[in-house]
Amino acid sequence: MRLIKSFQRSMFLLFTLVVIALSYGFYLAISHIVVEQSRIHHQSVAPVFSLINDELMYPLHVSQTLAHSRTLKKLMNAKEIDQGAMTDFLGGLEKNLGLSFFAASENTLRQYNSDGSSFALTPGKVEWYFNLRTAQENFFAELGQKEDVHLYLDLKVFNDNGEFLGFVGIGKSLRQFWQKFTEHKLVFGYDLMFVNNKNQILLSSDENLHASATRLVHMQELSWYPQVEDRAVRGESLNSSVIHIEKEEFLLSEIYIDLLDWKLYLLSPLKSRKADITRSFVINVAIIFALIVLLFICGHFLIRYFAHHFQHTLHRDALTGLANRTLIEQSYAKIIDAGDALSVIMIDIDHFKNINDSFGHNAGDQVIKQVSDLLKHSVRELDIVGRWGGEEFILLLPGANLSLAQAVAERVRVLLAAQKIDHGDQQISVTASFGVTYSELDIELKKVVAVADKALYQAKAQGRNKVCSLLNFN
Numbered sequence: 001m002r003l004i005k006s007f008q009r010s011m012f013l014l015f016t017l018v019v020i021a022l023s024y025g026f027y028l029a030i031s032h033i034v035v036e037q038s039r040i041h042h043q044s045v046a047p048v049f050s051l052i053n054d055e056l057m058y059p060l061h062v063s064q065t066l067a068h069s070r071t072l073k074k075l076m077n078a079k080e081i082d083q084g085a086m087t088d089f090l091g092g093l094e095k096n097l098g099l100s101f102f103a104a105s106e107n108t109l110r111q112y113n114s115d116g117s118s119f120a121l122t123p124g125k126v127e128w129y130f131n132l133r134t135a136q137e138n139f140f141a142e143l144g145q146k147e148d149v150h151l152y153l154d155l156k157v158f159n160d161n162g163e164f165l166g167f168v169g170i171g172k173s174l175r176q177f178w179q180k181f182t183e184h185k186l187v188f189g190y191d192l193m194f195v196n197n198k199n200q201i202l203l204s205s206d207e208n209l210h211a212s213a214t215r216l217v218h219m220q221e222l223s224w225y226p227q228v229e230d231r232a233v234r235g236e237s238l239n240s241s242v243i244h245i246e247k248e249e250f251l252l253s254e255i256y257i258d259l260l261d262w263k264l265y266l267l268s269p270l271k272s273r274k275a276d277i278t279r280s281f282v283i284n285v286a287i288i289f290a291l292i293v294l295l296f297i298c299g300h301f302l303i304r305y306f307a308h309h310f311q312h313t314l315h316r317d318a319l320t321g322l323a324n325r326t327l328i329e330q331s332y333a334k335i336i337d338a339g340d341a342l343s344v345i346m347i348d349i350d351h352f353k354n355i356n357d358s359f360g361h362n363a364g365d366q367v368i369k370q371v372s373d374l375l376k377h378s379v380r381e382l383d384i385v386g387r388w389g390g391e392e393f394i395l396l397l398p399g400a401n402l403s404l405a406q407a408v409a410e411r412v413r414v415l416l417a418a419q420k421i422d423h424g425d426q427q428i429s430v431t432a433s434f435g436v437t438y439s440e441l442d443i444e445l446k447k448v449v450a451v452a453d454k455a456l457y458q459a460k461a462q463g464r465n466k467v468c469s470l471l472n473f474n
């Protein structure tokens with residue numbers, strides 16, 4: 001009963017372990033996939049912020065600082081600009097900051113560049129200056145210069161009286177941007193598009209979309225734009241839209257650049273992302289599978305262990321460890337099924353009640369154990385030794401004829417009678433009576449036992465410590 005309970009407890013424990021392991025496995029798998037997803041997303045988006053910062057925000061902040069520089073304001077406030085001083089100032093900045101600067105003066109209508117060059121701001125020739133000076137805004141990010149297109153960050157400069165002195169800013173060749181974007185695309189695998197508030201693509205990693213002096217691509221011109229047009233028209237963010245370009249899926253991410261009023265679109269091919277996530281999924285499923293297999297192996301061994309111990313305990317007498325009636329009956333059936341003849345010996349300890357009464361119940365148990373040990377060691381491997389009940393034992397001797405069985409019974413009787421059983425400082429003498437029978441027919445065990453019992457009764461009747469045999473089954 002205790003074993004059944006501990007088996008049930010172990011099964012429950014195993015079941016709980018499997019459930020916990022599976023739940024934990026699934027939790028881990030999902031966590032890994034989420035982490036992997038987030039990592040891929042983070043890896044693709046985080047570097048773009050540093051790119052925006054390095055390539056756009058840094059020049060922009062430098063220009064903003066420059067527009068408020070006292071030295072510059074002083075130089076630009078003069079009616080006649082000291083070109084040497086201006087070149088020194090702008091050239092010094094270029095040398096230190098690695099950017100190309102310019103100052104366009106309202107007083108002299110001339111543009112001074114950090115490389116030392118300068119040119120006149122002639123109406124009709126240098127259109128940007130005359131277009132922007134009248135505009136309301138103080139900051140512009142525009143493409144310009146025909147031969148080698150540049151992105152210009154133009155900031156208005158005012159003197160302390162609020163009078164317009166001209167523009168200062170930075171000009172950066174688009175080639176420089178393209179080179180950076182190409183490097184970025186090579187590492188992170190997605191395309192970049194910087195789009196102004198007129199939906200014009202100013203900067204892009206895709207060379208088909210590169211701006212030139214004669215051409216600026218509009219978002220509307222893109223083959224996939226109709227797929228997101230509705231959202232764009234409604235003014236909704238295009239972030240996380242999945243679009244198809246030539247049967248391939250791409251994820252569109254949108255980042256708004258407040259200071260420039262631009263949007264940056266990232267176009268990531270989903271194929272590689274899917275491959276990454278699938279790999280992570282496969283690894284996690286494999287781990288869970290291995291875990292389940294491991295648990296099943298443990299469970300299998302646990303069940304085998306308990307089944308073995310169960311069988312042993314179910315079919316064994318608790319006090320002596322000898323075969324109990326069930327096992328004796330099964331063993332008898334096996335012998336008969338194999339077509340073997342056998343001898344059966346019934347053994348009953350003499351005056352056992354007296355032993356219990358004289359020495360106590362524990363001493364009685366000890367005697368039973370000692371007799372069972374003697375029986376076990378007095379027969380062959382293939383013989384069956386069982387406890388039939390109380391102080392009564394049975395021996396099944398397959399293939400043994402009556403005379404051999406009588407000899408065995410006699411040997412055991414003599415050995416038992418000769419041995420003294422120690423109980424504390426006392427010694428207990430034990431004898432037993434033996435009833436032997438032999439059968440070579442397919443007869444029920446209880447009938448065979450009844451005949452052996454009859455022989456045993458005769459041994460008792462003849463004064464005990466005797467071996468009697470009987471063959472009559474009628």
Ligand SMILES: Nc1nc2c(ncn2[C@@H]2O[C@H](COP(=O)(O)OP(=O)(O)OP(=O)(O)O)[C@@H](O)[C@H]2O)c(=O)[nH]1
Pocket residue numbers: 319348349350351352353354356360361362363364365368389390391460464
């Ligand atoms: N200590 C102990 N006593 C048991 C056990 N099984 C049965 N007995 C006792 O064995 C005694 C058997 O007594 P009886 O059937 O009168 O037989 P006996 O005293 O051996 O007399 P004979 O068989 O006629 O020689 C009873 O008192 C039972 O209570 C056991 O497992 N342990």
